[in-house]
Amino acid sequence: MSRTLRSAIALAGAAALSLGAVSVSGAAQPGAGSDARQDVRIGLLLPESKTTRYEKFDRPYIEAKIKELAPGAQIDYYNAAESATTQQQQVNTALAKGDKVLILDAVDAKSIQSSVQKARDAGVKVVAYDRLAQGPVDAYVSYDNRKVGELQGQALLDALGDKAGTGEIVMHNGSPTDPNAAEFKAGAHSVLDGKVKIGKEYDTPNWDPNNANQQMSGAISALGKDKIVGVYSANDGLAAGIATALKAAGMNVPLTGQDAQLDAIQRILAGTQTITVEKPYKPEADIAATMAVDLAEGKELPASLVPTTVTSGSGQKVPANLLTPVVVDKTNIKDTVVKDGLYTVDEICTPTYAAACEEAGLK
Known part of the structure; x- marks a missing residue:
């Protein structure tokens, strides 16, 4: 190879290296972020x-x-x-x-x-x-957790109607280690106090549905099922355990919840839970x-x-x-949890709930 050719190749290589350095540097500038x-x-x-x-x-x-x-x-x-x-x-x-x-x-x-x-x-x-x-x-x-409790309390009060002053309610406030539970409780009490009689009130460690089930069964035994006109449940997990206890006792009274769980939406359609709060x-x-x-x-x-x-x-x-949270009941499932993409109508309306879905206009 001639000296002239070797020099040309060397110059080309140096130019390529120089261009490569510029390219990396150029990519790194916008890449600082x-x-x-x-x-x-x-x-x-x-x-x-x-x-x-x-x-x-x-x-x-x-x-x-x-x-x-x-x-x-x-x-x-x-x-x-x-x-x-x-x-x-x-x-x-x-x-x-x-x-x-x-x-x-x-x-x-x-x-x-x-x-x-x-x-x-x-x-x-x-x-x-x-x-x-x-x-x-x-x-x-x-979410505004006190507002959640207020919405739950008001929904329960509305569902009770004239029965609010004729019997007792049971309250399940959730886990004492969860600061939100205290806010839900305070909000609910701000609406319910003086308008209903609270027969039993529970904290439920770890939001455990099994504990809520046992607590509700105990409340039914202590108060008598004919005395209980409604149940405040701070979330849907507790409501699942409570609903099972109510069913076992042959009871169906207004029941609140929160979190818009799929099983809660189905209970609302079936009439065994009154509302949930969607966040x-x-x-x-x-x-x-x-x-x-x-x-x-x-x-x-x-x-x-x-x-x-x-x-x-x-x-x-x-x-x-x-x-801001929102109350979900049988009338607005389509405009809340379905519209928000939490669940499809097909997920909600399994064969067990097909008739209830049709009645609620979920198609």
């Missing part, structure tokens, strides 16, 4: 799986939105299976893995406080999801995911994302977004 998004690592910690919403809706919605906003994000998922101790250990694992933000739905809002503080000390942000954990939380998204999961999940990605990228949360503040049980003021 892109690289940051690839570094996004988020821990998603949900409390349990007995309530169907968490695995069926919350988790996939949150994960999908994170991936939409930050396609290269790493998501570490944990479910505490109703154990506060397990959730504390999971927070430790998430911190050890290098998660930059935790989306945390606390099993026990009080006991998780030390873990939230540990995250803060490690420079990790915490988004409280659905339940407001105590400690230095950076942001919170949920559309996707808007809540999308907001939590957006908060988490913004915080992971070091951004300040805009006022549109956190339009209000709430005070946690430990006294912290937390930027928050509280969404």
